[in-house]
Amino acid sequence: MTVLTDLPAGHDFPPIAFSVNAAQSRAYRAATGDTLPLYDEAGLVPPLAVAALALGALLESVSLPPGTLHASESVTYVSPVPVDATLECRARLAQRSVRGGWVVSVLDSDILLDGTTAVSTRATVMSPAAPS
């Protein structure tokens, strides 16, 4: 499997189609302890679950070096995401740099619902640099 830190800045990941079903949404909410009734009442998925599951889908094709840490995150919620909606994640390695023994990677992603961005994210992760 490709390792994130081996990819060049500007790398576009192949688009990933995915959806979040009711069981996945419940499992996410159970894991995070979220008991708000809104999601079941409106048939919606927590938007951060959408971002997390998109990352999980991305990690099926690219691995993070062990010890990778999450440094920062920006998330924008544009529109609510219904349960079972077909989504497409378009992700790009926007920046890559090496600082003090760490590889710093900035991953941008747009998660599209019916061709329009519903959730967008920018994640900065730090991975231990391989010994030279």
Next chain:
Amino acid sequence: MTTAPEVAPVTRQLTQPMLNAYADASGDHNPIHIDEAFAKTTAMGGTIAHGMLVLSFISEMMTGAFGRAWLAGGRLDVRFRAPSRPGVTVTARARYTETKDGRHRYAVECVSQTDEVLIAGTAELPGVM
């Protein structure tokens, strides 16, 4: 004068089973979160929670306060300041700072029971609610 609603904090205790369940639910099985033997060999000295798990407490807090206005127009911008370990009780809280260009802005953070800042940043959303 525009007034912004108060936001009720969310408090939750992190446990290793919670981290394991989150790994399964999200698909993020990075061993730093779930493999105690591996995590002990790292600078962290033990497992730490997924950043997105702890961040979910802030998003839940904002959803609880603003409902759909948060789900369709909310924005979070945070830094992970310190590792969140199993056993820690995390409180997500928000403090209104300003309304600018029609958007309410809050300073948000997650802190431990000893007031260590784990996550800090901003949350904003449309001011018409």
